[in-house]
Amino acid sequence: MAADFSPFLYPILGGLLIGLSATLSLLLLGRIAGISGIIWGAFAPRGLEARSELEDGAGGEFGFEPGRLWRLLFLMGLVLGSLVFHIVTGRPMPVPSDNAGLAIVAGLLVGIGVKLGSGCTSGHGVCGIGRLSLRSLLATCLFMFAAIVTVAVIRLAGISV
Amino acid sequence: MKLFNISALLSGLIFGVGLAASGMTNPDKVIGFLDIFGQWDIDLLLVMGSAVFVTLISFRFILKRDKPFYAPLFVLPVSSLVDKQLIAGAILFGIGWGLYGYCPGPVIASLAYLHVNTFLFAAAMLAGMFVAKFLFVKK
Structure with a gap:
């Protein structure tokens, strides 16, 4: 009987995608894809965001302060990405x-x-x-x-x- | 700057698919992975391993560049300091992670599943960040 490797497929595929996302963040945005830092930067009160954001003004369009919009978009992507995964694959959504x-x-x-x-x-x-x-x-x-x-x-x- | 923001959304999307596909958004699975003295579920070791495998290779090449594609500079952590704050923080984070099975990325990705406790965890986590920032973090 052939070994069934399919249980390992999703963890490996998922890990590779996480690595790809971190790669794109660094290559395109020049940022570390650290989620806790992204959350803090998205919601921290004015004046407490990273100084570098104010220097390069990243993501300050549409009335958003520098450094907020791209982080909110990244977080929105996290939610949408997991939603799309379950809808497309039909795998059950986990219950906490x-x-x-x-x-x-x-x-x-x-x-x-x-x-x-x-x-x-x-x-x-x-x-x-x-x-x-x-x-x-x-x-x-x-x-x-x-x-x-x-x-x-x-x-x-x-x-x- | 449009491309910058689109890239952020794209990067988040891929991260979200990766978290959901890998099983990281399933607290039972995460706790099964941390339970090395019980029915140890090694799957998440493969997740971490394959993610780090990619970054270990790609980061070497990317950081040789002068700048990223859509921003004027790389924004990287500068501190290499290991102090009590780092140690205490990592331990507290680990305890919280082990208690419920959510870490920051997966809890945000899991908001898609619309469970009340996921929102409670995320709100408490944000509150915890504020508490730490105003009470403990020097800088």
């Missing part, structure tokens, strides 16, 4: 845990963590390692380790979340 309290606590921790740590899975993990940044490699190892320990503790404690 129905524990609302946990969603809020975890969201707060992720928000505080990525701001303090200057990046998340995409910025440090995919792009930072791609740039051979030791700082990003260390951050990636740390958040992977913390996440693995968290899941292990939940499992060992037998808590259902």
Whole structure:
């Protein structure tokens, strides 16, 4: 019987597309496709956006302040891209845990963590390692380790979340 | 600057398709990947591996250029500093990620699925960024 490689097809294809997106961001926009940074830059109050945005005025059209519009478009693309994927392939849309309290606590921790740590899975993990940044490699190892320990503790404690 | 904005949308679209295709927008799958002492699901290692495989190669060539296509300069992180802030941040992020299974990219891409908890997570995450910025981040 031939081995069935199809389960690996989607993860590999998905990873290659994420790498392609990071490549296009750097090649076309000159930006790191770090999602936490893009979210912050899209919604941060005036005056707290990155200084470089004000210098090159990127994406300041249509009444948007520099640095906002392209980030909002990128985030809109994220939502549309995943929507299109499920519609086209017919694969079921995943359902998250129905524990609302946990969603809020975890969201707060992720928000505080990525701001303090200057990046998340995409910025440090995919792009930072791609740039051979030791700082990003260390951050990636740390958040992977913390996440693995968290899941292990939940499992060992037998808590259902 | 039109091409700049169109490129941003395109790049986001490809990223969104990649996240949905890879399984990263499925918190159960993410937690299965982090659960190395249980029924370890290695798929997401392939996601990370193939994404980094691409950037490791492409970034070397791109960063030899003087400037990107549609912007006057590359905007790259300058800090190589490893300090308490980076360490604490990465650990807090990892705990939150492990608790629910969403990290920032996937939670935004998952807004497409219209589940209330995805919106709650995203709102809390944004609030967390503000808290961190105003209370803790030096600079």
